[in-house]
Amino acid sequence: MAVDKKRIAEILASARKQGRLGLLEHEAKQVLAAWGVPVARTELAGDAAEAVRIARELRYPVVMKIASPDIVHKSDAGGVRVGLSSELEVRQAFDEIVANARAYKPDANILGVVVQEYLPQAMEVIIGTLQDPSFGATVMFGLGGVWVEVLKDVSFRLAPLDAGDAREMIQEIKGHPVLMGVRGEPQADIGALIDILQKVGRLAHEFPGIAEMDLNPVFLFERGKGAIAIDARIILGEGAHG
Amino acid sequence: MVEDGIDAIFEPKSVMLIGASRATKNEVVLPSIFFRSLAHNMLRFFKGKIYVIDLSGRLGAGGKSPKLPKKLDLAVLVLPPNLALKHLRKLVGGRVKAVVVISGGYGREQLERLARVTVRRGIRVLGPNATPGVLNTSNGLCATIERGTMPKRGGVAVISQGEGLGAAMLDWACFHGISISKFASVGDKVDIDEADLIDYLSRDRGARVICIYMEETVRGGRKFFNAVREAAKRKPVVALSRNMAKVTVEQAPPWRGEILDAVLRQAGAVRARDFEEFFDAAIALAKQPPMQGNRVAVLSNAFGPAVLAAEALQREGLTLAKLSDETTKQIKKKYPDADGGNLICMTAAAKADCYEFVLKHVLDDPGVDGAMVINMLKSCLLEPDEVKVVADVAKKFSNKPVVDVPMGGEDYVLVSDVLKDTDIPTYSLPERGARALRALYLYGQIKKKVEM
Known part of the structure; x- marks a missing residue:
């Protein structure tokens, strides 16, 4: 996939212009897609009819999530519905999600709902970036769920990273054997993971205005089947540009 | 010697010391004690010219300030900021190439003034707050406030960010006979920072390993x-870093x-991973070649310590080397009582000839990347002097590291004294030996990576 720097700069500039430092989910995914990072296709629907049109295009079943700059934890707001397989379900989900969000946070600015393609469950990993005040862009990697939240089992590298750096940061975490296949599970697609780590690192390095990036979860399939970011968050730095 | 502004810090021919040996009414006492220690250290150890400028007029040329030459290499100051700035302007400007400001307490504005009278005029500065100071064992430069603390001369170069730890490191090095080439505390970095020092030491032939x-x-991440990466291509860099996020009370990012x-x-x-390993690894890396693989042979004249060694090696990500049938056969032929299994246990009766023969054949084995030699004196027939053979044999294998473990207390003191002037590092416990071998293995891996 070709890299579209101009598109990325536009998305970042437009958010800043609107006084937002947090990108909306579909914007974050557009940035990643423009950089060649595989992401679950996600589009913003302003009303139920548009949601249906997008769902048809993406093919059922789909996932729907609230789109609001004021709601970070979408599940807590009752703002996520999965496995929607018909026009009726999509219409109902749209109304419910918006109603739930209003109840959760009455003053929230609600832009609509994002509709996302459904992907089969896979191993979950987390890939993130941080701008360190001294070292600049760094990439973080960990396994999803308890591995990061409870065990703090993560590794870091300075960006940009070469394939060797990416491989090392994968091997460095304690949960590494899980990726190599335990209890009869197949080995994960390490090559695809290395590719995303490198791409994300390069993106953070070239756009220092991106203060934080969080691809969580990234679905990691078995060897040869790739990896894809299911959810993504991008936060811009205050005052910084680029 | 490296052609560099920093050279004047470590390799000065002439040094002026500025401070006050007695506190005047309104000053705190500590700087005067520190200044007396600095003057004491320099007069005792330094081989070049020394000019003591004692503002309280007691030390130096009969209570008077000495006549200063027009040009000097280095000035070392132990004075509160305002006095230091005043005397820097008066005495130092245009006269010296570099300044070490050991005392701290500089505010933002004072740092700026310090830079103005020094750095902007082409004078290199270490500090302020470069506590405990700077040291070079090859010319006796002992510009520190730790009285009489001069380690012996050798290949370990040390850079410290922390004042308290810096002093502890010097003390540790002196007490344990660790051979130091140079030491510097970076302090508040108005000019020279960690990267400058790493870069300098990486080009300094006297430093075989750089510890930071x-x-x-x-600041400049x-x-x-880049400085660490370039240095690591030339020589090992050992780092001990505090995990700031976990221990500081203030909110670290x-x-x-x-x-x-x-x-x-x-x-x-x-x-x-800790202070002990910091120097254990440094000594191993300064004395022994990097280990090419992770297969370690353990030779011992007692079984128990060898088992501890095997377990420790495994914990460090290393494995016990499996000897070839040929090697085992040769050992068995000459010493039928020796156990030539994975742990090579010679008997309690093993003498120098046995250590020599077995170690030589073990290191000759292509399945062995390095060795830990354990030599017990208690309950065994070995005499301390005999352990010299370990160094003699190891010398012939330039790409396989050997560490020696005379396990225990008194045994360790006796054997390490015999080996101290050889290239064989000694450790009092198998666990420490295993960690040293791990460092040699890690550096072997790093070298392979940077040479790719």
């Missing part, structure tokens, strides 16, 4: 990263410590 203790992160840790790893530093 980090208490905080660095990428400059630091999330992951700050982990990021510094990752940077050190990525740049090719061997990371020590």
Whole structure:
């Protein structure tokens, strides 16, 4: 996939212009897609009819999530519905999600709902970036769920990273054997993971205005089947540009 | 010698010391004690010219300030900021190439003034707050406030960010006979920073290994990263970093410590996990070649210590080497009582000839990357002097490291004294020996990576 720097700069500039430092989910995914990072296709629907049109295009079943700059934890707001397989379900989900969000946070600015393609469950990993005040862009990697939240089992590298750096940061975490296949599970697609780590690192390095990036979860399939970011968050730095 | 402004810090021919040996009414006492220690150290150890400028007029040329030459290499100051700034302007400007400001307490505005009278006029500065100071064992430069603390001369170069730890390191080095080439505390970095020192030491032939203790992160992150990476291509860099995020009371940014840790790893530093390992690894790396693989042979004249060694090696990610049938056969032929299994246990009766023969054949085995030699004196027939053969044999294998473990207390003291002037590092416990071998293995891996 070709890299579209101009598109990325536009998305970042437009958010800043609107006084937002947090990108909306579909914007974050557009940035990643423009950089060649595989992401679950996600589009913003302003009303139920548009949601249906997008769902048809993406093919059922789909996932729907609230789109609001004021709601970070979408599940807590009752703002996520999965496995929607018909026009009726999509219409109902749209109304419910918006109603739930209003109840959760009455003053929230609600832009609509994002509709996302459904992907089969896979191993979950987390890939993130941080701008360190001294070292600049760094990439973080960990396994999803308890591995990061409870065990703090993560590794870091300075960006940009070469394939060797990416491989090392994968091997460095304690949960590494899980990726190599335990209890009869197949080995994960390490090559695809290395590719995303490198791409994300390069993106953070070239756009220092991106203060934080969080691809969580990234679905990691078995060897040869790739990896894809299911959810993504991008936060811009205050005052910084680029 | 390296052609560099920093050279005047470590290799001065002439040094002026500025301070006050007695506190006047309104001053705190501590700087005067420190200044007396500095003057004492320099007069006792330094081989070049010394000019003591004692503002309280007691030390130096019969209570008077000495006549200063027009040009000098270095000025070392132990004075509160305002006095230091005043005398820097008066005495130092235009006269010296470099300044070490040991005392701290500089505010933002005072730092700026310090830079104005020194750095902007082409004078290199270490500090302020470069406590305990600077040291070079090859010319006796002992510009520190730790009285009489002069380690013996050798290949370990040390950079410290922390004042307290810096002093502890010097003390540790002196007490344990660790051979130091140079030592410097970076302090508040108005000019010279960690990266400058790493870069300088990487080109300094006297330094066989560079140790850096980090208490905080660095300002110019990428400059630091590149300096470590370039240095690691030339010689081992050992780093001990405090995990700031976890211990500081003040709110450190999330992951700050982990990021510094990752940077050190990525740049090719061997990371020590604690203070003891910091120097254990440094000594091994200064004396022994990097280990090419992770297969370690354990030779011992007692079984128990060898078992502890095997377990420790496994914990450190190393494995016990499996000897070839040929090697085992040869050992068995000459010493039928020796156990030539995975742990090579010679009997309690083993003497120098046995150690010599077995170690030679073990290191000759292509399945062995390095060796830990354990020599007990208690309950065994071995005499301390006999352990010299370990050094003699190891010398013939330039790419396989050997560490020696005379396990225990008194045995350790006796044997390490015999080996202290050889290239064989000694450790009092198998666990410490295993960690030293791990460092040699890690550096072997780093070298392979940077040479790719």
